[in-house]
Amino acid sequence: MDSFYKKYGLKEVINASGRMTILGVSKVSESVIAAQRFGGEHFFEMAELSIQMGAYLAKLLKVDDVQIVSSASAGIAQSVAAIIGQGSKYHVYHPYTETIVKREVILPKGHNVDYGTPVEVMVELGGGKVVEAGYANMCTPEHLEMMINDNTAAILYIKSHHTVQKSMLTVTDAAKIAKKHNVPLIVDAAAEEDLFKYINEGADLVIYSGAKAMEGPSAGMVIGQKNYINWVRLQEKGIGRAMKIGKDNILGLVQAVEDYLNTGSESGESMRQRLEPFVRSLNTIANLSAEIVQDSAGRDIFRASVKVADKKSAKEVIAELKQNAPAIYTREYQANNGIIEFDVRSVNAAEMKKIIDRLKEIMRGV
Template sequence: MKGTMNTLYEDLGLTHAINASGKMTALGGSRLDDRVIAAMGEAARGHVVMDDLLVAAGRELARATGTEDACPTTGAAAGIAIAVAALIAGTDPARTERLPDTGGAPNEVVLQKGHAVHFGASVCQMIAVGGGRPVEVGAVNKARPEHFTAAITDRTAALLYVQSHHAVQKGQVPLETVVAIGREHGIPVIVDAAAEEDLRRWPATGADLVVYSGGKAIGGPTSGLICGPADLIAACRAQYGGIGRPMKVGKETVLGLVQAVRDYGTAAGAVDPEQQHARMTRLAERVDGLPGLSARVVRDEAGRLIHRTELTVDPEEAGRNATELAAELAQGQPPVFLRDHHAATGRLAIDPRPLTLQEEEQIVARLTAILGGARATAGPRGHGERTEAGRTPAPDQQDAQVTGRPAAGATPERAADADGTTTPAGPLERRLVVTEAAGLHARPAAAFAQAAGRSAAAVTVRRAGTEGGSEADTREVPARSVLSLMSLNIRSGEEIVLTARGEGAAEALAELAAIAAPESS
């Protein structure tokens, strides 16, 4: 039917995707409830004084979080930048309008090194957007309270705590201690609780400002909110006359967020954990025992009450590793995206939150179709093993592909590639301009990751940045991860750098270049 969303996607040359990875920004966030869609439609049909709407919506959001006030935002990332700006500039128009130039005002934001995460952009970059200067303390996997106290100076504007599955979970200073340190030194504490489910738990810790995503657990449109005391929230709203202007939130998004928060935790929006666990148990039972696949139910690693079906892939039995399986699913029709955070260790996961029962059936069917004949076609590694060209490796090359040892006649310093040539074991780099029309997104990203997963070489991708470029410009990600590639948002015409290490490096670079830049390879 003309005018449906699927038709619009098709008109743009896009395909509906099955999202089994969670509420990911890279895949459009949440699937919206009809009530939320209706609220957004209501907002779209009329006008309102936006300042009044932001204040009224803030009062509604504050009731849900148990705080004095709240401020809607375009997302949690915007919320971090606005919160930092508010603590630096307050409500003074002269100061808000000159940010990110702080004019000498205290602007250091102290956070644990294990919390300096990249969630699609760097949290440290969001601090900088708000005029802050991030100060990382401790080691990645170990921080102590003394690290915070030693870093606090007269230049300190805030302490930041990141509550996220992206953050290191062990060896970190707990939030309660961070709040106590902030109180002792008179320094406000910001909590990034973007994907957290409990809207009252984190404000109740005594943190001054708490940032949530509206498009993750809450199930609203892509949006966010900051909650806290009235004076600090007034300072947050003041930033819409400064650095918050490019992040302005529309009336449709505000009403959609309000409706989602109203429904959240009620019969209209509640998720029964026991039912979710039972659903994932049934799914695990259906796919457990497919060739090369074992399945079990696991709980979210960051402690949220989310149950997923975890798939462990045996490469010998399945004829492919976890990264290759994820890429094969993502390259199909329709593309299926599993949660691939732990693909390097052979584990994938199916997140039930975005899935309809029909989509769940499609995933089972696809896994069965892909793995059903795996034993017959793959065989043990090194015996009739498939290669990317569909040919069997020569006998003197099978050892190198199967065991990682150099092929016969090659020295440890020079490993044999599949075509019999030798390349240095050290890293190889190739710079190229992406000419694939869709960039490294969706199906091109899936094909790219699948090709990288077939190679014995370890390949990474980054933008080609100049010296002094920001972290977000030149972040390096594994080429085998579809979601990591998509998070880079690399478009046609951008220059990238491929780095390959180990056996088959040169061949891997050539194959990946042919996918990303077919016209130049």
């Protein structure tokens, strides 16, 4: 492994930040690698591969149909384009034509976040126009409903730790409003772990990342009602062409979903147990105070939360952790409050020791 890093001039990375796109998201299993290899070594009729793999996933997920896409972001853009075009082949070739005026996509204001790119960029790429509902710290069903008009194409709900969590309507709330006005509800659940929940709560289309909770390759999938999925699939001949996914990652994603449904992901309790000795070691380091905390969005994910003494800022420690090889990446969302979080889902015991050793070096200088 070291020779590979040396050959290409790359820096080894310890990913204690979570399933982050900037670090390649997640590691894949041997079974996923085997599926990708099979895909890479064989030819397929790509249109048929897309349909058949979607049908296979649909049976596993108990939905009408599934379209595999290159990423969750592509899923947003292609889903928006699909709902606007409604199966029109003219729209596929002219996605931004002014003859279509029904382009408004209603989004709770607290969901219009930057997750690596702004949500509204993906909506606009799909030809939609974002209309915000509610306020940054509140969106009720009434706020959502009052924004619906004759130009409303869809409602988009972002289920993510990036979004505002307090005083926000639920997916079920949004689904009731959507059905009342016969407007499709799209849920972006990119990193969410439950592959059944949001369809069961009334969403028409749900988007997942293949590389996050499921630890698959760079890929995504849109699941939901048959007619809507057909419209999404049609986008492969339009804007989806620039977002196409290869045969190896299609097969790898299907294997990852199957494995995930069979074995699940690491439980919160397992994370807690692995974190306990790590946190004890952190608390032996001068000017650091550590505890185990749950994910702020309520997911079954536990992390080490480390408070840095005032003599050295959390931002300075974060920067120093990245400097050496291996570069150690952490969750930086609370750095302005003097807190660093360590997500250990992709961190083994040997890497935890490297983190401890590096923090001891850094904190000696305080």
